[in-house]
Amino acid sequence: MRQVVMTKPGDVVVEDRDDPTILEPTDAIIRVTATCICGSDLWPYRGVQDVDHQVMGHEYVGVVQDVGPDVRTVKVGDFVVGSFWATDNTCEICRAGYQSHCVHRTIMGSIGTQAEFARVPLADGTLVATPGQPDANLVPSLLAASDVLGTGWFAAVAAEAGPGKTVAVVGDGAVGLLGVLAASRLGADRIIVSSRHADRQALAREFGATDIIEERGDAGAQRVREMTGGLGAHSVIEAVGTQEAMMQAIHSARSGGHVGFVGVSHDVSIPGSLLFSTGVHLHGGPAPVRRFLPELLARIWDRTINPGKVFDVTLPLDRAAEGYEAMDQRRAIKVLLTPERDR
């Protein structure tokens, strides 16, 4: 099969690899209908994180081709969506809603879903089947549920976005934008987004943003405070992962408010005295997407949300390198890759 490999920072190729096979009785093999490039894939692409001939991709939707003998909840032919973590969904941590920290988890990025096929460990715990085969125009939204929507949703939940709340969003990438969508659907009164890009501003408004600010960093936090009677936002979503973004997020929140952070932290250090003096709640990490998948798939299937709009570029898998380049240069918000060639 064809599979995306990052040989070194900045170099993405598509190689021929063996098709995956069932290794454990709980595995499923899926034919990948659609996959995509994540903002987190840019960390190694930019050399911030080490990389050496790494298979890439952890987001996926597809059709089940084969299942191990212990798989009970999905069957060959099902159209499925799974989280970027393969998880049992039965351990104590999973049952508490933290599947991304499952005691038996496997990160799908180590398997690589930017490929024609993928092995999904712990298929019963990881995959959710849709009610039927989706229309083609639903596929991008279903794919978004695999990570970027689930991550934005978790950020909004971690930030306790809801009725009566003002929500500030730091980061106008796909996760930040879908954090806006989540906050809106969770009932937030007001959603303030920090963005300087006209296309992202437009999508933010479409997803439910009520206010756009161009300031960032300390000035961004200051602006949010001015807009909230000097108090700060009740809820803040941090969807970048840098020190500046985390500080903007904490300083944007009111005392007793909630910061939900999902940007993968890179060299972020939080002064204890700042957390103490501000009294904000801080919670985040890799999103337990599996917690939200049934609800998100239902909303997508009913066409009440359209998160697939974050994909503004679609390319065949063989042109993955162009997709990485477009995202690196911020010419694309998020790139969808289609591995299927002969259908």
Next chain:
Amino acid sequence: MRQVVMTKPGDVVVEDRDDPTILEPTDAIIRVTATCICGSDLWPYRGVQDVDHQVMGHEYVGVVQDVGPDVRTVKVGDFVVGSFWATDNTCEICRAGYQSHCVHRTIMGSIGTQAEFARVPLADGTLVATPGQPDANLVPSLLAASDVLGTGWFAAVAAEAGPGKTVAVVGDGAVGLLGVLAASRLGADRIIVSSRHADRQALAREFGATDIIEERGDAGAQRVREMTGGLGAHSVIEAVGTQEAMMQAIHSARSGGHVGFVGVSHDVSIPGSLLFSTGVHLHGGPAPVRRFLPELLARIWDRTINPGKVFDVTLPLDRAAEGYEAMDQRRAIKVLLTPERDR
């Protein structure tokens, strides 16, 4: 009147000062029945924090001597307990339960309650009157509600201690011990306390601790994980304020668990990558004691809790210096001071 002053690190004296008077129409003047020395008073005593002829003390119970013309909820003769923050209890932040971040707050430590009298700003928002004049043996517990009990209670609430939960407590000072009491009364199943002092271990058990461990730091966290099937505690109370204690707390918590921290942070720095990878909730800061005061006073008045047991030394105000020395040397858990001379 007589008032405690810290002239410089390690030097505590009692000076004659003018009696306080009503400055604002919302002020009350109280005759201080009992006050005490806080663990946080040891930071300047030990020279970790600057100090120069600072009036001391922020915990207090007493009898109202005078009120400003705008005071409505307490009257002359009432026995009152107040938080260590004077707060309006009406602003948006107070109404959300974060009175310690009130937009009009004054820290009582700037007024100094280790004195015969004290001015309490925003008396209506700050003070809660007891149902009547308390028996003398209730006074220590009522005094504890002013800070140390309220702070331990907030830590347990921030850590989401409750039924079905295992709670780990880092710090065996008065706040940590009262965090144990709070976790127990909030219904926690299991309470693990890190302590090496026999007297503190005994009080922890009396307050509801089910397990005592002697390990601290990384070894303490490792021990808690071993005791919880490798997962970590659901809830962790951090009641010290050092880097080691914060790391012990975070590493003691399970993924998705809650750390409530109330130790005043000194040179604490939390790696974003640790918070991201562990997925713990982190919340703390100066406790909004006022949120809990009515409930705590009711429990004390009914004698269902006896937090005053943390006071193992009682001294007249004039011997405050001995009290500081005893706490600094950890010969006393917490020292109660009695300002009244002729009763």
